[in-house]
Amino acid sequence: MESAEPEPSGSRPEEEEEEDEEEDEEEDGALLPPEQPAAAMEDCLAKKMEITVSEAEKRTGRNAMNIQETYTAYLIETRAVESQSEGQCAPVESLWRRYSEFELLRNYLSVTYPHIVVPPLPEKRADFVWHKLSADNMDPDFVERRRIGLENFLLRVASHPVLCQDKIFYSFLTQEGGWKEMVNETGFQLKADSRLKALNATFRVKNPDKRFTELKHYSDELQSVISHLLRVRARVADRLYGVYKVHGNYGRVFSEWSAIEKEMGDGLQSAGHHMDVYAASIDDILEEEEHYADQLKEYLFYAEALRAVCRKHELMQYDLEMAAQDLTSKKQQCEELATGTVRTFSLKGMTSKLFGQETPEQREAKIKVLEEQIQEGEEQLKSKNLEGRDFVKSAWADIERFKEQKNHDLKEALISYAVMQISMCKKGIQVWTNAKECFSKM
Amino acid sequence: MEAEGRAPGSPLLAGGEGPGVDSRPAAGAPGTARGPLIAAAEVLALDDEEDDLEVFSKDTSLAEVNSFTPSMPISPSSMINQYKFEDGPELRDLFITVDDPESHITAIETFITYRVVTKTSRGEFDSSEYEVRRRYQDFLWLKSKLEEAHPTLIIPPLPEKFIMKGMVERFSDEFIETRRKALHKFLNRIADHPTLTFNEDFKIFLTAQAWELSSHKKQGPGLLSRMGQTVRAVASSVRGAVKNRPGMFTEINDYMGTFSQKINLLDKIAHRIYKEERDYFNEMKEYGPIHTLWSASEEDLADSLKGIASCIDRCCKATEKRMAGLSENLLPILHEYVLYSEILMGVLKRRDQIQGELDSKVDALANRKTEKDLFSEEIGKLEDKVERANNALKADWDRWKQNMQCDMRSTFTNVAENNLRFYEECLATWESFLASQTVDLHVEEDSEDRP
Numbered sequence: 048m049e050s051a052e053p054e055p056s057g058s059r060p061e062e063e064e065e066e067d068e069e070e071d072e073e074e075d076g077a078l079l080p081p082e083q084p085a086a087a088m089e090d091c092l093a094k095k096m097e098i099t100v101s102e103a104e105k106r107t108g109r110n111a112m113n114i115q116e117t118y119t120a121y122l123i124e125t126r127a128v129e130s131q132s133e134g135q136c137a138p139v140e141s142l143w144r145r146y147s148e149f150e151l152l153r154n155y156l157s158v159t160y161p162h163i164v165v166p167p168l169p170e171k172r173a174d175f176v177w178h179k180l181s182a183d184n185m186d187p188d189f190v191e192r193r194r195i196g197l198e199n200f201l202l203r204v205a206s207h208p209v210l211c212q213d214k215i216f217y218s219f220l221t222q223e224g225g226w227k228e229m230v231n232e233t234g235f236q237l238k239a240d241s242r243l244k245a246l247n248a249t250f251r252v253k254n255p256d257k258r259f260t261e262l263k264h265y266s267d268e269l270q271s272v273i274s275h276l277l278r279v280r281a282r283v284a285d286r287l288y289g290v291y292k293v294h295g296n297y298g299r300v301f302s303e304w305s306a307i308e309k310e311m312g313d314g315l316q317s318a319g320h321h322m323d324v325y326a327a328s329i330d331d332i333l334e335e336e337e338h339y340a341d342q343l344k345e346y347l348f349y350a351e352a353l354r355a356v357c358r359k360h361e362l363m364q365y366d367l368e369m370a371a372q373d374l375t376s377k378k379q380q381c382e383e384l385a386t387g388t389v390r391t392f393s394l395k396g397m398t399s400k401l402f403g404q405e406t407p408e409q410r411e412a413k414i415k416v417l418e419e420q421i422q423e424g425e426e427q428l429k430s431k432n433l434e435g436r437d438f439v440k441s442a443w444a445d446i447e448r449f450k451e452q453k454n455h456d457l458k459e460a461l462i463s464y465a466v467m468q469i470s471m472c473k474k475g476i477q478v479w480t481n482a483k484e485c486f487s488k489m
Numbered sequence: 490m491e492a493e494g495r496a497p498g499s500p501l502l503a504g505g506e507g508p509g510v511d512s513r514p515a516a517g518a519p520g521t522a523r524g525p526l527i528a529a530a531e532v533l534a535l536d537d538e539e540d541d542l543e544v545f546s547k548d549t550s551l552a553e554v555n556s557f558t559p560s561m562p563i564s565p566s567s568m569i570n571q572y573k574f575e576d577g578p579e580l581r582d583l584f585i586t587v588d589d590p591e592s593h594i595t596a597i598e599t600f601i602t603y604r605v606v607t608k609t610s611r612g613e614f615d616s617s618e619y620e621v622r623r624r625y626q627d628f629l630w631l632k633s634k635l636e637e638a639h640p641t642l643i644i645p646p647l648p649e650k651f652i653m654k655g656m657v658e659r660f661s662d663e664f665i666e667t668r669r670k671a672l673h674k675f676l677n678r679i680a681d682h683p684t685l686t687f688n689e690d691f692k693i694f695l696t697a698q699a700w701e702l703s704s705h706k707k708q709g710p711g712l713l714s715r716m717g718q719t720v721r722a723v724a725s726s727v728r729g730a731v732k733n734r735p736g737m738f739t740e741i742n743d744y745m746g747t748f749s750q751k752i753n754l755l756d757k758i759a760h761r762i763y764k765e766e767r768d769y770f771n772e773m774k775e776y777g778p779i780h781t782l783w784s785a786s787e788e789d790l791a792d793s794l795k796g797i798a799s800c801i802d803r804c805c806k807a808t809e810k811r812m813a814g815l816s817e818n819l820l821p822i823l824h825e826y827v828l829y830s831e832i833l834m835g836v837l838k839r840r841d842q843i844q845g846e847l848d849s850k851v852d853a854l855a856n857r858k859t860e861k862d863l864f865s866e867e868i869g870k871l872e873d874k875v876e877r878a879n880n881a882l883k884a885d886w887d888r889w890k891q892n893m894q895c896d897m898r899s900t901f902t903n904v905a906e907n908n909l910r911f912y913e914e915c916l917a918t919w920e921s922f923l924a925s926q927t928v929d930l931h932v933e934e935d936s937e938d939r940p
Contacts, residue, residue, distance in 0.1 A: 272783040286769035296758045304751040454789040461793045465923045472916035483905030489898040
């Protein structure tokens with residue numbers, strides 16, 4: 048009986064793992080695209096090439112249905128990083144891409160590298176807005192934040208040891224015309240798993256690797272907690288905005304009041320000025336906070352990428368389980384035919400009992416067909432098992448890489464949040480110290 | 490006892506729990522808010538305490554144990570510990586506290602009484618300490634008596650009967666406490682007033698037992714009759730008065746017009762700020778715990794997340810303190826001055842009315858030249874009345890202006906200090922979090938090969 052359980056690669060001693068890794072890389076797994084070994088950090092595209100998304104421009108054009116539409120195009124600039132000794136700067140190459148092309152790129156990468164946690168794109172529509180932010184996609188602030196997000200996406204891909212070597216990615220950055228056709232020619236859409244199939248597998252899989260199950264729960268929790276946090280943060284930002292802005296009213300009234308006062312006038316007037324400064328200071332503070340929110344949002348979307356890898360594992364595992372089950376039943380059939388015993392109920396069995404047995408020649412033919420199928424099935428099962436193990440191993444390697452990246456990035460983000468709060472407090476102290484001085488002179 | 494232009498520092502009273510806690514925030518350098526009438530030599534804050542000591546030791550010998558006062562020993566040192574003296578030359582010899590609100594339920598109505606405790610060293614008081622219970626009606630009575638006796642003096646404001654906009658229930662704790670503080674302020678402002686402090690009705694209010702007060706109240710013209718007088722007088726003489734009004738009072742009138750508008754705006758702004766801060770506080774309460782929740786699914790990040798959660802919670806508490814400062818200090822003062830601006834308009838009108846009486850008599854004289862002698866005596870009396878009223882108002886106005894300046898200065902300075910404390914506390918919280926994080930970061934960096 049073929050076992051349908053994936054071998055627990057995590058429990059193997061380390062030396063074996065290293066050897067196996069080398070072997071796997073040489074094998075041409077049916078699943079993994081032919082690729083060189085994962086690039087070392089120094090060889091990543093990100094180190095060899097400067098990549099920026101430097102501008103955003105509003106465009107109008109006709110879409111596939113010949114309808115006039117407005118969209119934003121983003122300018123991608125690349126420049127080869129020369130070694131220090133040469134001292135010359137390579138020329139900057141540039142091309143324009145719109146958001147839908149980024150989406151196409153990402154879909155391609157997700158399908159082609161299902162074992163990789165593919166970096167997410169910035170949100171398509173503005174979400175988690177508080178009242179001052181616009182939910183309009185054409186709003187310049189949103190466009191600006193999206194530009195930064197797209198640049199971040201490209202940098203993430205370019206610094207990923209596996210993804211950075213992809214030819215389609217490279218062409219995305221460097222080849223203006225014909226890129227879409229190139230992507231479609233890879234036929235990646237055909238490789239994509241149907242949603243229905245994936246959902247079915249999730250429900251019916253019997254023995255997925257426990258680590259993936261845990262990871263799925265983690266990504267659900269991560270998504271839930273980050274969305275909650277972002278929602279409340281937006282509300283807090285809204286309220287904070289209100290507190291600061293209302294103080295601006297002091298400025299105007301103090302100024303008007305100072306007109307009728309002799310001794311108090313100066314103090315009132317200058318205090319009013321400080322209140323205006325206080326009210327105005329919130330704009331910069333909250334803009335900075337938006338960048339912090341964007342950092343969290345990236346990991347909110349990363350949760351979906353994690354889930355995609357888990358889904359792929361469940362799908363492969365389910366596939367494996369089904370193949371094993373199918374093989375088992377065929378072997379059983381074969382055995383029954385060979386020995387003439389009927390162990391399982393089958394319509395054929397019943398009809399043959401009622402209408403007479405098959406001729407020995409017919410039986411032989413059937414057995415032969417089944418034996419061929421069983422042979423095929425065993426080979427298939429073997430390769431599926433191999434694929435499954437490869438997938439688990441390489442996926443888990445990328446997941447570990449991702450975990451480290453996530454811990455590092457989020458810790459930095461939290462620290463930057465503290466730094467922002469400190470800066471806000473210092474500004475507050477300065478303004479109110481000045482105001483206090485003015486008040487005490489009234 | 491004329492108004493000397495003494496400008497005692499405003500008695501900014503902290504929301505004290507018990508009687509006798511009467512602290513003053515630093516109200517600027519002594520001597521800066523003085524009018525021209527006070528000689529510089531009087532500004533000797535420290536020496537005043539010694540004088541006060543003497544005063545008390547003299548009077549304790551006269552102290553009678555009044556059967557109505559509690560048997561509390563009043564030693565000079567305990568008095569000094571309880572009350573801080575103002576900057577300036579004034580010697581306080583009358584200390585009043587309003588506290589201990591109590592509910593009384595009768596068949597007809599429910600009402601609240603407040604305990605009014607008076608401690609004094611003045612000779613005209615039979616005892617050195619009194620404790621009585623008064624209800625809001627009694628305060629209203631006192632105010633109207635004072636207005637009657639001194640129509641052109643600025644009588645301090647009383648808290649309103651009922652506050653609609655705050656949606657505070659009539660007998661809620663918050664409402665009662667706000668009212669108690671305002672009543673306490675009211676009596677102390679009267680005590681600080683150079684003229685009003687010696688008013689006989691005031692003394693009776695502070696000292697008389699309940700039945701004594703009610704019988705005293707029944708004497709004299711009723712409220713309604715007096716109100717009718719005022720209304721009729723205003724209607725008949727306002728136009729004339731404006732014509733002949735001395736420039737100074739027109740200036741005051743104009744000033745009050747603008748001041749009233751601005752102070753009402755400030756009152757609204759301050760309430761709005763309070764509301765925004767409260768809404769902010771409510772959202773913040775939810776913000777911290779999310780980080781703690783998140784830390785439960787993380788390993789490496791758990792400490793940082795918990796740290797952030799605790800910082801947010803501490804800032805949350807600091808916000809609560811900031812709000813409390815606003816509601817204890819700024820809001821009551823602004824409200825008081827909103828009421829003051831109405832009072833001042835009333836005082837100006839009454840002055841105009843007094844002058845109107847004179848003017849109408851003068852006009853009448855101009856028409857009937859035959860009865861000159863009869864009229865001239867009346868006119869003489871009215872002229873005196875007008876002059877006294879004008880002088881009283883002028884002096885009280887100067888005093889009020891200085892007090893207002895002092896109050897505003899110390900209130901807004903207090904607001905600034907409040908905000909400073911808030912930001913300093915938050916800063917310390919976040920800085921200590923940052924310190925803890927960067928220590929960890931350096932440790933991590935040393936032990937790993939970072940690309």
